[in-house]
Amino acid sequence: MDADTARTIHRRLLAQYPIEGGRTNFIPFDNPFESLILTILSAQTTDASVIAIREPLFSRYPTPEALAEAAPEDVEQIIRTLGFHHAKSRYIVATAQRIVREFGGEVPRTMEELRSLPGVGRKTANIVLSHAFGINVGIAVDTHVRRVSHRLGMTDSKNPDIIERDLMALLPEKTWGEMNYLLIRHGRAICTARNPKHEECFLCDLCRYYREEVKGKES
DNA sequence: ATCCCGAGGG
DNA sequence: CCCTCTGGAT
Incomplete structure (x- = not known):
């Protein structure tokens, strides 16, 4: 090649x-919170499934602060058409809590900090860095x-x-x-x-x- | 009925 | 390294 x-x-x-406009069909590049959460939720599922839960989830929990206060059981109901919804609902609520408590309500911008968030591994961190923040980490x-x-x-x-x-x-x-x-x-x-x-x-x-x-x- | 293949935990 | 968690596609 x-x-x-x-x-x-x-x-x-x-x-x-x-x-x-900095937005794909479902992951916004200009909203780090939504970008992070949708990337976590995208693992092991289809685009259509993620698109279907996007509005219900973010209309109810539009910010890290709102999601941090959510009952994981309520979140699980909203995302129950995704695979691994039991783990994922817990991950994203815990991640929102950590963003609020440890990072002042802002999605962190380093590989190390992102990977300290529950449900965020190597791939998710890399995607969020490059898409939400335009940081070319590879x-x-x-x-x-x-x-x-x-x-x-x-x-x-x-x-x-x-x-x-x-x-x-x-x-x-x-x-x-x-x-x-x-x-x-x-x-x-x-x-x-x-x-x-x-x-x-x-x-x-x-x-x-x-x-x-x-x-x-x-x- | 089997594969998908990310994150976390053993 | 190994395994588990899940709904959806095939």
Whole structure:
């Protein structure tokens, strides 16, 4: 993969998954609190499920202060269509409490502080830093990023550290956070682990996996 | 019926 | 490293 191809991929991904007014279809880049909570809730579920609980959740708990006072059982009712809702409801209430008590009501802006929040691990912290704050801490290589970048041919490795290095070498630093999000989004929407939707994919002409594993095996 | 694959805990 | 938590997609 050369930098020109990577740039073309970036351009097409952005056209398909537009980031308008600092807001994707469900994660706001300009509201760190909502961005953090929705990113925690996004683990192991679908975009549609997250979108469905967004308004009910934030109309009732619009701020860290409001969520910090919530009964986890009430939150659990609102998000019960997500997987792991029992743990997630506890995580986000505890996270809101910690934001209020330890960080003055503001979502913290460092990897270490973010990861001290309940339910926030390496991936969530990385996504929030790059999306909500525009801080390019690198590329969080989750399984979506790993699968999509490998299929496209942006890396030959399956080692997350090497994939991160390859992607950062291929892409301008200012696009890292955005590409991180775009690759995950594409992985969730089209380039799925099983039965990827080639007929809907706008990257087939650049895709190594399609070229070698799909097109190459048609009889 | 099985897989998904993030965070936390053992 | 291993396992568990869950609803939804397939």
